[in-house]
Amino acid sequence: MRTANMIPQTDSIPVRAFTVLEAFISEQIKSYFDRDKTAGTTHDPKYFNKNDKPTPLLDFVRSNNLSVAEQTILLLALAPHVQPEYYDRIIQENLPQSGDFPQLGGARGKHFRGFLPTGETVLFLLGGDKMEKRIAVQQYFGEDHFFAKRRILWLDDVPEGEPKMSGKIVLSQEYVDLFTSGKVAKPRFSMHFPAQLLETEMEWDDLVLHPSTQTQIQDLEVWIKHHHTLMNDWEMHRKLKPGYRALFHGPPGTGKTLTASLLGKYTGREVYRIDLSMVVSKFIGETEKNLANLFAKAENKDWILFFDEADALFGKRTNVRDAHDKYANQEVSYLLQRVEQYDGLVILATNLKSNIDEAFARRFQSIIYFPIPSERERIQLWEKAFPKKVQLDKGIDLRALAQKYEMTGSEIMNITQYACLCALNRPGHQLQYEDIYEGIKKEFKKVERIVK
Numbered sequence: 001m002r003t004a005n006m007i008p009q010t011d012s013i014p015v016r017a018f019t020v021l022e023a024f025i026s027e028q029i030k031s032y033f034d035r036d037k038t039a040g041t042t043h044d045p046k047y048f049n050k051n052d053k054p055t056p057l058l059d060f061v062r063s064n065n066l067s068v069a070e071q072t073i074l075l076l077a078l079a080p081h082v083q084p085e086y087y088d089r090i091i092q093e094n095l096p097q098s099g100d101f102p103q104l105g106g107a108r109g110k111h112f113r114g115f116l117p118t119g120e121t122v123l124f125l126l127g128g129d130k131m132e133k134r135i136a137v138q139q140y141f142g143e144d145h146f147f148a149k150r151r152i153l154w155l156d157d158v159p160e161g162e163p164k165m166s167g168k169i170v171l172s173q174e175y176v177d178l179f180t181s182g183k184v185a186k187p188r189f190s191m192h193f194p195a196q197l198l199e200t201e202m203e204w205d206d207l208v209l210h211p212s213t214q215t216q217i218q219d220l221e222v223w224i225k226h227h228h229t230l231m232n233d234w235e236m237h238r239k240l241k242p243g244y245r246a247l248f249h250g251p252p253g254t255g256k257t258l259t260a261s262l263l264g265k266y267t268g269r270e271v272y273r274i275d276l277s278m279v280v281s282k283f284i285g286e287t288e289k290n291l292a293n294l295f296a297k298a299e300n301k302d303w304i305l306f307f308d309e310a311d312a313l314f315g316k317r318t319n320v321r322d323a324h325d326k327y328a329n330q331e332v333s334y335l336l337q338r339v340e341q342y343d344g345l346v347i348l349a350t351n352l353k354s355n356i357d358e359a360f361a362r363r364f365q366s367i368i369y370f371p372i373p374s375e376r377e378r379i380q381l382w383e384k385a386f387p388k389k390v391q392l393d394k395g396i397d398l399r400a401l402a403q404k405y406e407m408t409g410s411e412i413m414n415i416t417q418y419a420c421l422c423a424l425n426r427p428g429h430q431l432q433y434e435d436i437y438e439g440i441k442k443e444f445k446k447v448e449r450i451v452k
Helices: 015-033 056-063 068-082 086-094 119-127 131-141 173-181 211-233 256-267 286-298 323-341 375-385 398-404 409-424 433-446
Strands: 153-155 169-171 195-198 244-249 271-274 304-307 345-350 366-369
Touching: 015 068, 015 086, 015 119, 056 068, 056 173, 068 086, 068 119, 068 131, 068 153, 068 169, 068 173, 119 131, 119 169, 169 173, 195 256, 211 244, 211 256, 211 345, 211 366, 244 256, 256 271, 256 304, 256 345, 286 323, 375 398, 375 409, 409 433
Parallel strands: 244 345, 244 366, 271 304, 304 345
Antiparallel strands: 153 169, 195 271
């Protein structure tokens, strides 16, 4: 008889645990067909020993104090990901002439041709033919269980009218990655995850903000650093809603996105920018589904969620004129509910605060205005903009530029890039006033402004 040690040996996969699981499955199958001789002789499997080499899976089991039943379910879900033929081989060796064996449950995937365990598989292995045990086993797939709350594993949806436990056991890909490679891969931008990781090589010193804006951003940084202590150690979770909600508003190019990126960089949090054009769907119910997937992915990870151009969903709600308006308002209400339930920082960004429904604005702990930079701030932006290696012509007066032209930080950086490229394209690489002036004209032309 071949055993689970055929699973490839790695530093992450505890092979012995799958060997024990195979023996347990075989024992339960034999017990079912030979009840008079073996009924009651099965014992709880022992998947791990005290002296086992630490692995991500073993660390997870111990740190979360998983019961034997929970360990069994976790291993059942993981097995197809490490050895596709694992279950088919066990069934063939124990039931060579049986054909279909519905008591064991199981299903086949669209692309995966092997046996995939279902909730019925768990009922058979852990509940047997004892009704009270089978009912108790279903708690492991309830919404209040650790597996569901942490979005670790769940049962796939089944057609209406079919038993819930006939759904396939789905193990989150994040945990598959963790248990097999020791690290979790960052989610990829897709229809299922319409968000992109925001990263920056810039520093806080590169960001120039109005002093009052800067003070409010520092308040956000303090919350990120200390909210776990506030909510848990100081037990404020009984009085406060989870998470923190902030609204960034102001003209384009004033630093809203960069601020979110820097908050993540300096607090050790990943920042994901949500593409609302992919979230919002014209099909009734699809927007809620897309949002549910997004928040389920983000739960318990301390991510900062950044909704840019939030007017698309948080704009003023319409009067109900037809079914579409009714469902549009439901989608907004659903998003607001999910935002308030999220235990991390949610930032909504908009160019115009007046576009945001006042009912939503009252739910924000912080409303932070990013104004057009003042003359003093524009001087700082111009001085920080050019690389140290560039040679500025003596006729360039950055203070005069800041005084004469009212621009955002984003516009100044666009002009700087244009001027630097002009300098690089000539011998000596000296940057001239005309380069900056031409860049200003190009930038103003975008918004139909006239250069004085």
